Structures are given as C-alpha cells and as structure tokens.
Amino acid sequence: MQSKRRKILFYCQSLVGLGHLTSSLLVIRELSTYADVDLIHGGQGLQLMPELPGFRHLRLPTILIDSASDELYAPEGDKHIDAVWTERAAAINEFVNWPYDAVMVEFFPFGRRRLKKEILGLFAAVRQRCGAIPIFCFVREILVPAAVEAERRMVKLVREHIHTVFVRGDPNIVRFEETFSLTAEIANRLVYVGYVSPPPPANWPTRQNKIVVSQGGGEIGKTLLRAAIQTAPMLPDYNFLIVTSSRASVTEIAELQALVRSPNVQVVSFLNDFQENLQSAALSISLGGDNTLMDVISTRTPALAYPYAGNSEQGLRIEKLAGKGFVYPLTETDLVPERLSVKIRKTINQTYPQQAIAINGAAEISRRISVILEGEFCED
Template structure:
C-alpha cells in the first residue's frame, strides 16, 4: 500500500517556501509516496508538483514586510471567523486523508503565527488510533530574534514530533548556530543536505547568459531596492562593459517593472524571471541576488562568483545569517541589510570579482530531496 504524506506549507511574503515544498513533494512522489501538498499562501501559477496532489486553504499573507501580522490577500486583517474556517477546512482534509506522515514546513521552529490551526492539527494527528509520523521540515537557518520564551515554546511543541529534517549541509551551515535550544532537539534531528529545485548533478545546457552579470530578487516582493541599486552601480564597477540581465519576479508591480525598464540603458536587459535560471547562473560572470534559501542553493550549485544582498529586519535575521556564514567562508561577497547603496553594491561586486570562485570550494551537499525520501522510508519501515 502506498504511504501517504500530508505536507503543510505556508508562504507569507515571497514564494520560496512553496517552491521548496513543491520540490520536496516531487521528490517524494518520485520515491513512491502519495503526497498531498496543503498550501495556505497566495496561489502561484505554474507550480510544478510532479504528480503530487494539491489543496489550497483560504489564502493569507503577511500584512507587511515585518512578517508579524497576517492578512487576507486583499489586505483585510484576519479575524476569528477566518481562523475558524481555515482550521475546520484543514482538519477536515486531514481527516479525509488519513496520512502515514504529517510533514509541517518550518513549524514549530517558525510559522508560529499559524498556531491557531497547527496546534489543533497536531492534536488531531496524535488522537488518531493509528497516529502518523509527525515530522518538521526546516531550512538551514532559523530566526535568531525569537525570544527565550518563544524558543521554550518551540521545544515544548516539538515534543509532539518524531523528527525534524534539516535541509542543509552541516559542513557549511549548522542549525545549532541559529537555534539556541539545539541540545533539546538534536536526538531527533537529521540533516538531509540542501534541497535543490533542479538536479545539481546535471550541468545546465546552452550558453545563455554567457559572461553576463545576472541580477535577481526571487519573487520580487522586497527586491526593488536591489534591482534599482544594480542599475545605478553598474557604471562604478569593472563589469560595466558586460551585459547585465535583471530578472523581475512575479511579485513586482507592473509600474515598478516599467520604471526599471525606463532606467535601464544600453547593455541592461530587464525581463521576467526565467525557468532556465540555473543555466544563467552557470554561464554568468557574476550573480547578484538576495539571500533566500532557494536562490543561495542554486548559486552554490551553479554560479562562479556572487554578491548576496540579504533582505532583513530586526525580526527577520535568516537571510543575513545565511549570507554572513558564506562571507566568513570566503565564498561570496555581501551587502548587509540596511547598507544597500549603489556605492556599497559596487564595492561588493569588486570584492567578489577579485575573490575566489565558488567552484574552487568543495561541492555543497544538495541531495536533500532524495535524502528526505530515504529518511521517511526509514521511519515507515517495519
């Protein structure tokens, strides 16, 4: 009998969480699992599920870039009625599925704003006569700004879980560097390697983007400052004679995209984000991007040299921490949050261009998809 996985994911601002969840869903289906991906964020067109089934909860998003308050897609704050409807739908779908594995993306180490529905979901899973394996799926870096009381709450909630899968290469980034209560969870923690959307063992094909500077900002929800700074920084760099290709994510408003096109002079291409991004990275002279998980994994797997410009706030420390670790290892250059100007970006480009190639370092473990499948199969084996 095919084992069923109930995979809960919630993206709040960008689409990286959903993209990574979809990548894992595809890997699990390829590994023989029947997967239902349950998403609580804004719908994303063209999501490749690779045979996984999909359920859309009434969508919500972050009310703003602080990622603390939640809102409906039109900006209306969520209320108790909205929470009740979502929770009831989530529990009904779970009851119908009767899964062998309940997989929660980030929770309980993140997405704590969703406790109103996730704690009842955990209760429902534990109350079943044949309880599923309850597993958390987390990135390489957790938010360091969580209070001691919130960290204690995470640990207490984790008591209901059988395991946490850490999608990272511990030779590069270790979770204990960002999670102070690591000793309380380490006996149920397993590193899988990074989750790469594209097979890291296959070299990208073609010559698209050869010798270019590729500037990207993921989905683009908070990427306009980077794209604008790149246009202004170009004349200040030793790469001003190269073609610069700016990739505009789906969350960039049309008016902002038009403004970028108007500001771009000869030698700068402004276009929508592309499915052949790994090929662009592989062929480019330099990548300039934010430091979200998916983009960094692709950069480590494919790029030659890179500048990371992490998004960050007092609350959101994850991208800055990820970039800092890679800078400390000499692999990339970075512009820390709140210091982005055309001048600071140009200086980082100079540092990256004069530094070593990412390819001169040991290859990162990006086998997270197949390793996740293997870990779940081991859990379910008699």
C-alpha cells in the same frame, strides 16, 4: 525497496514570499517516487503547480503577515480574519483523505506560532484518524533568535509531536545551535540533511558574459536592481539580466526600464528557467534569500549578495557562506556604480572554492522517511 505505496500529508504555510513553498515542492517531488502526497499550503501561490504521480494540493484562503504591524491579515476581500480561519478549517476537513502513513510540517514548531491552533488541530485529527504515525518537521538551519522561554515551548512541542526534525543545512557551514540555544535538548530527534536545492545539471553550459540580478520583494530589492542598472554602462562587456519580483506592477517595471541608459540591460518580471540562467551566468547579484543562494551554490555561480538589514537569518547565512568564499556580501555603500563595478569584476575573477556543500536535502529527507516507514515505527 518500499513494500507498498505510501500516503503522506504535507502542511506548508508561507507568510512572506514563495521560498517555503518552493523548498517543500522539491521535497515532495522526491517523496512522490514512493508516496502519494497531499499538500495543504497557504500564502502566496505559484502560477503553475507541478504535476507528479499521486500529488494533490489544497491552497487555503490566504493569510499573510503585515510587515508594519506584525499582525496577520486576510488580503483577499474585506473578510474578518476569524471568518478566514473558519473557511480554512472547512477546506482542510473536506480535502484530507484519511488515513495517512506520515505527516510533514514545514517550519513548525520553530515558527508559524500564529498558526499553532490550526496546526495542532491537524495533529489531533491525525492522531484520532491514523494513530501514532510519525510527524516530521522540516526547518531551515538558521532561526530568528527567540527568548529562552519561547525556545522551551518549541522543545516541548517537538517532544510531544515530532518524530524527526529535518534541518535543511550543512553543519560544516552553520550549526542549528548557533541560533537555537536548546538544540541539545532535541539532539536525538534532529538530523542535518543538507540544503534543499534542485540537483546540479548533468551537462554544464558554457559561461557567458551575463550577470543575473534578482530581487525578493520590497523597497530593498528595488534599490539593488536600480544600482545594477546604473552600473551597467560601466561594464559594457557584460549583459545585465534584471529580474524583478513576479509581483512587480507594470508601473514598477516601467520605472526600472526608464533608468536604462545602455543596451546591455534587459528587465524581465519573472524567469521560469532561473537556475538554467545561473548555470550560464558569470555572476549572480541578489538579496541572498536562502533559495536563491542554494541555486547559486548548486550551479557554482560566483555571487554578490545584499542582505536585507531586517533579516538576521539571511545576514548570518551570507556571512557564513562568505567565510567559505561562496558568496561576497554587499553593503549599502557598495551600491554606488563606481564601487559596485569594482566588486563585480573582482568577484567574477575570484577562484571558486573547491569545498563541496551538502545540497541534496530533498533526496535525503525522502530517503530517511522511507527508511522510517519501512522500519518498525514506535513512539518514544
């Protein structure tokens, strides 16, 4: 039992999409049972943040990554990037409420290298104001492969700053060393906690003849949605719920609706109850983003996934899960309606695997941090 309510500073910066923030909020929900959490986050924001006891959050001036140039830019207004960095530093300084008992940083030092100065500056302030409190890292189980020299820099930062590296994944599906060759050098600080997913429902609804088709973002996602809409007339006994990105414009949604040729298709821009829809669905078709796949697995929903060719992390996760029968991959040639309709029927009729996957990562991270804070913390 906790002897007192704790205070935790949490840093999460998304450069593309909402996945990192969504996972972080699931962890924060668990931490809030015994700790007040101050979240510093950047990137695309949610329309509605959760209301939790002792939860405060600061959304930093936005910095995103340009997929064409691979450079950071400020999407809001015409401000120079240096001015945005200055604004962010001032916002952080005003927001923090010292002291803290621990710090959690999402992904760094295994990613977010462009934010290294900001993050290390925060670490330095933590050391100055709070002393040797534990700093935790929370990272997905698959990384984009990096050169050994870059991995060595990551190892050095872990040794200098990170108490525990929480890996959101199940080693029975994929191991961290498969995409990070120097894992052995930080093995004493690395813990698999399971995938981070909302808990499965207490009561399972009846499956319906409903297929949920969702995209992440970009042209690849639109290709998948278009293929599903064009396939729907061949499967009149199923209702297709087509979920565009919340960032889809009115024009983009209208273009999809113009493709509809059968009454069993509904196009929506966003689902607040996405997981609830999966619980009653016969099938999920998606780009295979890690958050979507965890929703699919926690609801035990048969799934087809069309991995984005430019994302090796996504493709490898789908490959590993496909090897266990939890998801079936789609290729570009499968997006022809005749082929896709066959894939859909075949996947729905497959026997779902009995193997369990660890998906309680948020609760496990919270539990382990609680144990560490209640114990005698000391640095190596």
